[in-house]
Amino acid sequence: MSNADTLAKLSKINEKYQMFNDFCKDGELGDAEFMFSVKDNLTSKEYETCAGSRILEGYRPVFDATCIAKLKAAGGKLIGKANMDEFGFGTFSTNSGFGIPRNPFDLSRSCGGSSGGSACAAAVLDDHISLGVSTGGSICCPASFCGTYGIVPSYGRVSRYGLIDYGNSLDKIGILAMDPKQMTKYLPIIAGKDKEDPTSCVQPELKITHKKMTSVAVPKEAVEGISKDVLDAFNRALEDLKSMGIDVEYVDMPELKYAMPAYYILATSEASTNLARYAGMRYGRQDGDLTLKFDDYFTSFRSEYFGDEAKRRILLGTYTRMEGFRDRYYAKALQVRMVVIDAYKKMFQNHDAVLTPTMPFVSPKFDDISKMTPVESYKADFLTVPANLAGTPHLNCPCGYNADGMPIGMQFVTDHWNEEQLLTMAEEWDKQFEVRKAEVSL
Amino acid sequence: MDKQIVARVAKASHIKLTDEELEKYSKDLGDILDYFAILDEAPNHEGAGINPVEIADVLREDVPEEKFESAELLKDMKTYDNYIRGPKLV
Numbered sequence: 001m002s003n004a005d006t007l008a009k010l011s012k013i014n015e016k017y018q019m020f021n022d023f024c025k026d027g028e029l030g031d032a033e034f035m036f037s038v039k040d041n042l043t044s045k046e047y048e049t050c051a052g053s054r055i056l057e058g059y060r061p062v063f064d065a066t067c068i069a070k071l072k073a074a075g076g077k078l079i080g081k082a083n084m085d086e087f088g089f090g091t092f093s094t095n096s097g098f099g100i101p102r103n104p105f106d107l108s109r110s111c112g113g114s115s116g117g118s119a120c121a122a123a124v125l126d127d128h129i130s131l132g133v134s135t136g137g138s139i140c141c142p143a144s145f146c147g148t149y150g151i152v153p154s155y156g157r158v159s160r161y162g163l164i165d166y167g168n169s170l171d172k173i174g175i176l177a178m179d180p181k182q183m184t185k186y187l188p189i190i191a192g193k194d195k196e197d198p199t200s201c202v203q204p205e206l207k208i209t210h211k212k213m214t215s216v217a218v219p220k221e222a223v224e225g226i227s228k229d230v231l232d233a234f235n236r237a238l239e240d241l242k243s244m245g246i247d248v249e250y251v252d253m254p255e256l257k258y259a260m261p262a263y264y265i266l267a268t269s270e271a272s273t274n275l276a277r278y279a280g281m282r283y284g285r286q287d288g289d290l291t292l293k294f295d296d297y298f299t300s301f302r303s304e305y306f307g308d309e310a311k312r313r314i315l316l317g318t319y320t321r322m323e324g325f326r327d328r329y330y331a332k333a334l335q336v337r338m339v340v341i342d343a344y345k346k347m348f349q350n351h352d353a354v355l356t357p358t359m360p361f362v363s364p365k366f367d368d369i370s371k372m373t374p375v376e377s378y379k380a381d382f383l384t385v386p387a388n389l390a391g392t393p394h395l396n397c398p399c400g401y402n403a404d405g406m407p408i409g410m411q412f413v414t415d416h417w418n419e420e421q422l423l424t425m426a427e428e429w430d431k432q433f434e435v436r437k438a439e440v441s442l
Numbered sequence: 443m444d445k446q447i448v449a450r451v452a453k454a455s456h457i458k459l460t461d462e463e464l465e466k467y468s469k470d471l472g473d474i475l476d477y478f479a480i481l482d483e484a485p486n487h488e489g490a491g492i493n494p495v496e497i498a499d500v501l502r503e504d505v506p507e508e509k510f511e512s513a514e515l516l517k518d519m520k521t522y523d524n525y526i527r528g529p530k531l532v
Contacts, residue, residue: 202497283521290529296529306457315455319449
């Protein structure tokens with residue numbers, strides 16, 4: 001489908017897949033050379049920015065996020081704001097205040113989260129790139145469930161200016177696409193130092209010399225508790241990698257099991273402070289009862305418009321920072337982050353990457369998701385969380401399909417600032433693995 | 443988790459919980475913290491990972507600048523005489 005056709009049919013496509021909250025309705029491509037979409041927690045002048053939350057409904061920012069401005073300057077047209085879990089709080093994109101994106105391979109299944117709309121757009125629209133944001137797995141998980149490539153660069157590689165914060169020490173902007181060459185083309189464009197985000201100013205230059213991987217480490221702990229269809233596909237992928245001349249070694253990384261609680265403590269601690277700003281003034285909805293007393297106004301507003309998972313994470317993050325509990329949870333989690341980083345660095349002394357399946361199962365059906373407890377849902381992230389906690393770059397590559405045709409992904413993790421080998425790996429893999437594109441019928 | 447603690451946390455978070463929500467979140471948070479108990483056996487580290495990569499010398503010059511017109515910033519806010527409207531303090 002040409003870009004003009006895509007624009008003309010965008011309304012119909014979105015009606016079916018619900019990937020965008022707000023999108024281009026004029027159908028005009030203008031002088032644009034390519035089209036892109038972004039997760040709805042990136043501020044944009046042309047469209048509402050709600051981050052999946054009803055509390056921000058109607059918010060129209062006055063500036064474009066740096067990554068959007070850079071893509072526009074490179075000739076891109078922003079065509080949609082992709083649906084997501086509220087503020088990024090979720091694994092299945094079912095926690096949005098604005099509908100649920102549908103998996104392009106099976107509409108009764110999840111796109112994954114929290115960048116579910118971005119993965120859906122990358123999978124459904126031809127020749128499309130979509131920017132996602134990963135805090136604990138929010139790019140690789142949906143990329144895996146929707147059968148796309150997805151790259152999360154090092155923490156600080158892409159400016160977060162214009163990103164609505166979830167966890168400041170964890171948030172990373174990355175790219176989802178069906179064609180890995182698109183990631184190689186556009187990551188250098190959105191990367192780079194930006195004085196508006198000091199954490200982007202320590203990065204070394206992103207050089208792409210197409211250096212190939214020669215060795216990967218597979219942690220034994222990462223293949224325990226994986227569903228059979230995922231494990232079968234992963235094992236077949238390991239054989240393919242060996243045939244590409246890459247050494248595969250099983251290793252012990254016992255530190256991985258501490259990453260998930262540490263991640264959730266840091267993420268919710270940071271989120272609970274970040275979300276304090278949403279109080280019915282300045283942004284989004286402001287229809288509270290101004291005759292209420294000061295505290296009562298904020299409390300009533302937040303209670304009405306925050307969703308269930310947002311409240312749960314605010315409560316959890318507030319608790320883990322409270323006097324008497326802070327050392328056991330928050331301070332310990334900061335130490336565990338260093339333990340996990342050290343474990344990765346040790347692996348990178350002898351291997352180019354750490355390789356695992358991306359998710360422990362294929363995309364579940366919405367009925368099954370609704371029966372999950374919060375702990376079961378959090379546990380689904382156990383493979384994507386460690387690299388996010390460590391701020392190391394990582395990549396989802398589609399590596400198989402189960403008997404129902406649902407995509408399966410594998411995840412490569414490299415050392416800080418080594419996005420180059422991930423991008424090269426994706427391109428090399430794509431030469432020998434036939435990635436299936438979801439059939440789009442309107 | 444004890445409901446009184448959850449109620450105290452909710453008050454600090456400016457979130458009002460119904461009795462049903464209090465029941466639900468007490469159970470959820472209890473289950474989550476039970477799962478987090480594995481952290482007690484995690485090794486300690488002399489460092490504290492405030493950021494995953496070292497962030498240093500990144501302060502910008504403290505120079506006043508006006509990037510946006512105040513009218514533009516206020517356009518979608520509830521205002522009164524160019525002040526942002528909010529609830530009464532007393």
